[in-house]
Amino acid sequence: MxxxxxxxxxxxxxxxxxxxxxxxxxxxxxxxxxxxxxxxxxxxxxxxxxxxxxxxxxxxxxxxxxxxxxxxxxxxxxxxxxxxxxxxxxxxxxxxxxxxxxxxxxxxxxxxQPGEFTRRAFLNGRIDLSQAESIMRIIRARSEEALRIGLSNLQGRLSREIGTIREKILTALSRIEARLDFPEDVDDELDLEREVKPELAEVAAMLSRLAAGAGRGHALQEGIYTAIIGKPNAGKSSLLNALLREERAIVHEIPGTTRDLLEGYLTVKGYPLCLADTAGIHRTDDPVEQKGIARAKAAVERARLLILVLDGSTGWSREDEEVAELIRPGQAVVIVINKIDLPQRLKPEEVRARLPGHPVVCTSAVHNLGLDQLEEAIGSLLDEKLGGREAESPAMVSLRHAGIVQEALALVQSVLEALSRQPLELLSMDLKEAWLKLGEITGETVSEELLDRIFSEFCIGK
Ligand SMILES: Nc1nc2c(ncn2[C@@H]2O[C@H](COP(=O)(O)OP(=O)(O)OP(=O)(O)O)[C@@H](O)[C@H]2O)c(=O)[nH]1
Ligand SMILES: [Mg+2]
Missing domain, CATH: 3.30.1360.120 (Probable tRNA modification gtpase trme; domain 1)
Structure with missing residues (x-):
């Protein structure tokens, strides 16, 4: 070929x-x-x-x-x-x-091959690598904001930011190299701290800003996997249907109705969610149910956001306790007390005391009550967890980019810390590596294997 x-x-x-x-x-x-x-x-x-x-x-x-x-x-x-x-x-x-x-x-x-037209656009110099990747992101965008980020990156926003950062690293590098190459020409009194530090501090700040936006950018691009969990019969499937505004999942008064994972897409406050309805988690001898519960637990593992559904008409139970134990530290959770149209045996205060630190919302999935509040709570929680809605949306959306930026940031920070202690050769080596790494975003220093990997994610014909 x-x-x-x-x-x-x-x-x-x-x-x-x-x-x-x-x-x-x-x-x-x-x-x-x-x-x-x-x-x-x-x-x-x-x-x-x-x-x-x-x-x-x-x-x-x-x-x-x-x-x-x-x-x-x-x-x-x-x-x-x-x-x-x-x-x-x-x-x-x-x-x-x-x-x-x-x-x-x-x-x-x-x-x-998949992505080969775009690969040629890159190889022939019409677009750089981050622009090529943004084309795929535009095609796959699941939210307005992700689409905006994709379009701005296609117009070269990320490339420009990375270009500026690399330029600054090069300036710092050339000053260090000058001291290495012509030690006699350089005033010994000349202070590295003064010559190089401000430039690098600025680089570190720019990289940190990029890194901070990465989580949000990625979530907006890929969608946020959200598992609806709870004991059998709490109303998880009813809630899924109410949120999706369609009769997706089978709802029944017999506990253990949902056996398999069922997924649906929904945008809440601009966040694209992939909502997964799961089997009610409890101890059971039924082998089919057991399989469903294993899948539910895997969904909890994978989820970035959990909607924990409690049945307000039954009161707190050991089963609720067992479900709550699955929450991982730091995981985003919204607690829903469902069936508020029925006489209540579970008070929000009790739930807050048992599971502190998570927002609690009351709903009736069958009467469509409290759904707006639930969406509000999800939106605010994700704002909080993903770094809020800044005036400017994040430039980065891919994990690949985020990884590179993190690595470059670590290198620049280590140079900054060791500026007056380390031999110049080591400083220069680290800076060179950071500069090369960042070139992998725009494709200036990219290997053939990496190109193969990136473009193989494209569809045929693009
Ligand atoms: N009154 C009232 N009944 C509800 C509400 N939400 C769900 N139900 C009823 O509760 C029963 C169980 O609802 P499902 O949505 O199937 O519950 P689930 O949590 O998915 O149950 P499993 O799939 O068995 O784990 C059904 O009879 C629903 O009609 C509600 O808000 N109010
Ligand atoms: Mg169900």
């Missing part, structure tokens, strides 16, 4: 739809496009004009019509990949798109 052959793929989702696009990119794109596409009108010597839409047909090698299409020929470099591109707008039937793609492959293109 070469980076410069001609590739093709179906670039729209597979399924029935208005249009589906087969995209071809590379040096042979125009030749292949002309081979498979026949314009309806007789075209003159200027054919095909760049960035112009032609009406016509894709024909098989035998001259049979495969589809009626619109084709665009786009000359490099003003294209997505900076190579010649041909896009064929077909009727979006699974079979039609496959046939058109096969015809294109038969005419000399190679099937593109």
């Amino acid at each position: 070469s980076d410069f052959d001609t590739i093709a793929a179906i670039s729209t989702p597979i399924g029935e739809g208005g249009i589906g696009i087969v995209r071809i990119s590379g040096p042979e794109a125009f030749a292949i496009g002309k081979k498979v596409f026949t314009p309806r009108r007789q075209e003159g010597p200027g054919y095909p004009r760049s960035h112009y839409l032609y009406y016509g047909h894709v024909l098989s090698a035998e001259g049979e019509v495969i589809d009626e299409v619109l084709a665009a020929f786009m000359k490099a470099p003003r294209t997505y990949t900076r190579e010649d591109i041909v896009e064929i707008n077909c009727h979006s039937g699974v079979l039609t798109l496959r046939k058109v793609l096969n015809r294109v492959l038969e005419a000399g293109a190679r099937l593109a």
Whole structure:
């Protein structure tokens, strides 16, 4: 496989739809496009004009019509990949798109790998790596804020911030290196503390700011896994249905109704939640129920947010105690006292005393009471846990970026601490490493394996 052959793929989702696009990119794109596409009108010597839409047909090698299409020929470099591109707008039937793609492959293109079009945009210097990654994030964004972050990163926001930081590290590094290379030229009195420290302190502050926003950015991008837990019959499935405003889960007065995990998506105060309804947790001999309970416990492990449902009509029980013991220290929990439409045997004060430090909300899942308060409580708790809604949203959204920033921050901090004690060689080594690390975000110092890993997460055709 070469980076410069001609590739093709179906670039729209597979399924029935208005249009589906087969995209071809590379040096042979125009030749292949002309081979498979026949314009309806007789075209003159200027054919095909760049960035112009032609009406016509894709024909098989035998001259049979495969589809009626619109084709665009786009000359490099003003294209997505900076190579010649041909896009064929077909009727979006699974079979039609496959046939058109096969015809294109038969005419000399190679099937593109996942993310290969975007990888070429990166390799050809149209976008840097963080911009390439933000394209995937835009496609996958589950909340308005995540989409905004993705778009601002595509426009180069993160790259600019990282660029500034790397520039500052380089300045500090060059001052240290100057002392290393020409010790005699440098005034011994010259104070490293004065020369390098302010620059590096600023770098550390900028990196900390980026790191602080990472958790929130990531949560907004990926969604927050939220488990609804509680003893059998507390009303967990009813609450899921009430929050999703649809009859998703089976609700029944028989305890142990829910056996398997059931998930649904919901946006609460701008946070994308993946809500999981779980089996009621209690001791049981029923093997199916036991499996369900094991899944419920795994969901608790995985969850960033727990909605612990108590039955207000039954009072505190040992089963509630056992469920509450599953909460991990530091885990975000909202406690719900459900069934407030019935005579109450569980007071919020008692719950607060038993499980201190968590917000308590009263609801009736069957009468849709208290749901707004529940959403409020979830929103405030997540604001608190994820670092609040700053005026400016965080730039970072991927764990990869967060990891790199953390590593670079640790290196810069260690240099700052050891500035007057350590040999200059060591300081310079650490700074160089921080500079190189940060280059992995924009792709300036990135390895082939890392590129493979990043782009393999893309979909085919992007
Ligand atoms: N009165 C009243 N009944 C409720 C309320 N919420 C749930 N119920 C009833 O309680 C019973 C159990 O509800 P579910 O939602 O199935 O409870 P669950 O916690 O999912 O139960 P399992 O799946 O068995 O663990 C059903 O008969 C519901 O109609 C409520 O707010 N008020
Ligand atoms: Mg249930």
